[in-house]
Amino acid sequence: MSVLQGKTIVLGVCGGIAAYKAAALTSKLTQAGATVRVIMTASAVQFVAPLTFQTLSRHHVFVDTFDEKDPSVVSHINLADSADLVLIAPATANTIGKLALGLGDDMLSTTLLATTAPIWVAPAMNVHMYANPAVQQNMQTLLSRGVRFIEPGEGQLACGYVGKGRLAEPEEIMAAVERHFQGEPGRLKDQRVLVTAGGTLERIDPVRYITNDSSGKMGYAIAEEAVRMGAAVTLVSGPSALPAPNGVEMVRVQSALDMREAVLSRLDTSDLVIKAAAVADYRPAVVAEQKIKKKSDSLTLELIKNPDILQEIGTLKKHQFVIGFAAETERLDEHALDKLNRKNCDLIVGNNVSQAGAGFSGDTNVVSIYDRNGLVEALPIQSKKDVARKLLELAADRMPTIAGNSDVR
Structure with a gap:
């Protein structure tokens, strides 16, 4: 049975020549068992008639906010509440801008404001429009709120230009939607996942310490997504302002030594270990019992090396699938x-933290994800939740403890 069987997908169609592809997408989604409710902008109907989508979806098509087809409900609220996924394809620069600004002046934009379902956006526009700083900023804003983007393709555009901006093909969009629903609870069922997150705090004295810029957002997103996919999750976190994700066993630590003890004591009972924490490489050799007083113009601290937790995991692992992180500023690959x-990982996630959109504190x-054969996949800028989902899907495909993967390492 298709993973789309019984799912309700609200499809927003915006005004652009790529609207004809949305008709093919509607047909594919409907044939796969989804209930497709189409909302067209006023501009979209200049390209494709609503009757086309009504025929393909076998449902009324919505264009005008005030054209209420069922007096028992308010249409845009009913659509927003019924959606398992809201997909905008094609999405114009105008609609992306309205969504980023929180505007609601037509049927599609009011529905987008009212829904709590995941929102996916498939842009389609001229190459220069797509690269415009205002459009890029709007997409960045939406990414930080958890909206997912299906990247446009490159090639010949209707305007005559050649470049990035062509709507992804219906088959590509369909595959992405199916992958989304395949990642629902059950993919990691019965798996025990151990995640580390945040930075560590290395004391100098009772009021001072050494730490780093890690916010913990990446590790917390991984823990949250692993719970959603059915795993039993333990999150070992250094100091962080983030609330504990629902459904995890939360273990709060401070120093690298604390984290080492918490992780190694749980290693044998874990199936998947994802070490996203930014552990301090060094700690003060001596921790003063009292506050160090300011007595001279300089102060020298002796630092000693912390244990390498990931290295120890790689040495001790038996059945565990291990994923590490590499935060770099140059020569990432x-x-x-x-x-x-060196650390005997199964996968490693590399990111250049000096790159825009890839820093510690951002959303x-x-x-880029690597295995022993090299690059597995390079992910463009997206929310940390989306990165977490993709990483866990890759892990689920490769883990030997999941049925059907006994020969995969």
Whole structure:
């Protein structure tokens, strides 16, 4: 049975020549068992008639906010509440801008404001429009709120230009939607997942310490997504302002030594270990019992090396599937692959933290995922939740403890 069987997908169609592809997408989604409710903007009907989508979806098509077809409900609220997924394809620069600004002046934009379902956006526009800083900023804003994007393709555009901006093909969009629903609870059922997150705090004295910029957002997103996919999750976190994700066993630690003890004591009972924490490489050799007083113009601290937790996991692992992170500022491929091999990881996630959208404290990330054969996948800028979902899907495909993958390492 199709993973789309019984799902309700609200499809927003915006005004552009790519609207004809949305008709093919509607047909594919409907044939796969989804209930497709189409909302067209006023501009979209200039390209494709609503009757086309009504025939393909076998449902009324919505254009005018005030054209209430069922007096027992308010249409845009009913559509928003019924959706398992809201998909905008094609999405114009105008609709992306309205969604980013929170505007609601037509049927589609009011529905988008009212829904709590995941929102996916498939842009289609001229190459220069797509690259415009205002459009890019609006997409960045939406990414930070958890909206997912299906990247446009490159090639000949209707306007005559050649470049990025062509709506993804219906088959590509369909495959992405199916992958989304395949990632629902059950993919990691009965798997025990251990995640580390945040930075560590290394004391100098009772009021001072050494730490780093890690916010914990990446690790917390991984823990949250793993719970959603059915796993039993333990999250070992350094100091973080983030609330504990629902459904996880939360273990709060401070120092690298604390984290090492918490992780190694749980290693044998874990199936998947994802070490997203930014552990301090060094700690003060001596921790003063009292506050160090300011007595001179300089102060020298002796630092000693912390244990390498990921290295120990790689040495001790038996059945566990291990994923590490490599935060770099240069030569990402080289450094990430070297770390993967030295520390006996199954996958490693590399990101250049100096790159826009990929820093510690932001809500987005730009990562490349590697195995022993090299690059597995390079992910464009997207929310950390989306990165987490993709990483867990890759892990589920490769883990030997999941049925059907006994020969995969």
